[in-house]
Amino acid sequence: MQLIEVKDKNTQKLFHKVPHLIYKDDKNWAAPLQGMVEGIFDPKKNKTFRNGKAIRWVLLDENGELLGRIAAFINFNLAKTYEQPTGGCGFFECINNQDAANMLFNAAAEWNKQNGMEAMDGPINFGENYVNWGLLVKGFMPQGYGMPYNPEYYEQLFRNFGFEIYFEQYSYHLDYTKPFPERFWKIAEWVAKKPQYNFKHFDYSQTEEFVKDFCTVYDAAWSFHEHYKPLDPDDIYDFINESKAILDPKMIWFAYHEDRPIALFVMIPDINQILLKLNGKLNLLGILKFLYYKNTKTINRTRILIMGIDPKYQRSGIESGIFWQQEQIMKQKSHRHYTELEFSWAGDFNPKVIAIYEATGAKRAKTHYTMRYLFDRSKKVKKAPVIN
Incomplete structure (x- = not known):
């Protein structure tokens, strides 16, 4: 397998091609606009680059066929607000192959380590958390705009590598009729x-x-x-x-x-x-x-x-x-x-917001996980503290 950094138009095309291979037969998936994704990795458009950095890769097999992709990034404004300096990874897409997934995760982890991090969260966004944030584990249906969608097997790829749940994200649906x-x-x-x-x-x-x-x-x-x-x-x-x-x-x-x-x-x-x-x-x-x-x-x-x-x-x-x-x-x-309203998302650390959503009669429809990987494998992930 060959890991290639995305740094020109040709590799950008490969980066955007990966999800179309993964979801080619999945009617629930809505392809994000390529221009909006590219904007996230453009220092001229994404202000997170003011005090942050990012990198991304695509993974190919020995025949040059695409296997997956991933991005790694650090928002230094947030990284050191955690118990340990924490970066992130996201935009992960991969075939159902643990070796391929591990190669992508390892690339993101090593890059974060080299930049002074002791952990990484994923899959998350390089920017605000109301888009591209979380791993879908329940509610495999068409997602609301900005909410991530992925195959069911992704959870096992993350867990097998060593990611643990940092917090859960709940989406509620309300029938307006x-x-x-x-x-x-x-x-x-x-x-x-x-x-x-x-x-x-x-x-x-x-x-x-x-x-x-x-x-x-x-x-x-x-x-x-x-x-x-x-x-x-x-x-x-x-x-x-x-x-x-x-x-x-x-x-x-x-x-x-x-x-x-x-x-x-x-x-x-x-x-x-x-x-x-x-x-x-x-x-x-x-x-x-x-x-x-x-x-x-x-x-x-x-x-x-x-x-x-x-x-x-x-x-x-x-x-x-x-x-x-x-x-x-x-x-x-x-x-x-x-006719339908989606409340997304409420973290399990925020019971007040969950109570507001449930008071409207909305039903919990989807669950995403924000997961954390600690580079010191002797330590356990502490879940996000509940907001009182």
Whole structure:
């Protein structure tokens, strides 16, 4: 077997070809857009490179046939917030062969070691955790946009190499054609109409104001997390600019208490339902197809990317109030074609978020694992601590 570093257009093509070989007969898999994947490994587009580095490889057999691929990376802003310096690996795809998988995992581990790491997490993203994060182990069905999909045998490849579960990630599905629990709506309507609370959905004409509010809520909601780092407003501007084709301003909500931002809610249409038809390419024909399917309401699912609440208001029912506001939008003719909502994802370390999702009547549909590999094989992985 031959491991080749990806560093030119030819090896980039091989990198993108691997998943098409793995999933050629799998109707659940939606090919990610190649340009978006390449953007993750482009220092000009991915700000994680400001204090991070990445590398990737493809694996071929003796006849030059593709066997797999992997990327390794380190976000130095996060690496040393763990008990041991921890890097990562991701974008793993491989045939069902442990020797091939081990060769890929070993390459990622050795590179992380050489860069001062003592462990690596995988499969994860080189950037934010709401996309490309986790190993699917339960719920082998079409995934929401940004949620990883993989063959069932991947879990064994990871475990056999020595990866252990660092935390579990749960995705919940809500059938929009069925009513929410009555008690939930009573609380939601009561909160939504309290005069001290105000709710606004996103408006592009007020982007600067909403970005400030987003950062305020994010910093309040996640500052108690052990791996918290302040949010860079430029990251939000980049997300908005790069996602205009899929964002629906009426699915992004902010809650205020006497004009102070206290909660946020970001939901997006599940464009995987369109990507299933594009085969990972957004050329001229792909763009025309995308616009056609988007305008013909092919998408009937949405995915909640993020929901954050200032801890001071986490027992106020404010999240119910946001859902009540969103429900009024979903009743409008322009949004009635949405019949399913995915909440993804909630970590097993965050029981408060899990409780919120379950209170809506949503059912747990999928489980992903974030796994950790310690380079000192005499040590055991400690699971991520529960947030109190």
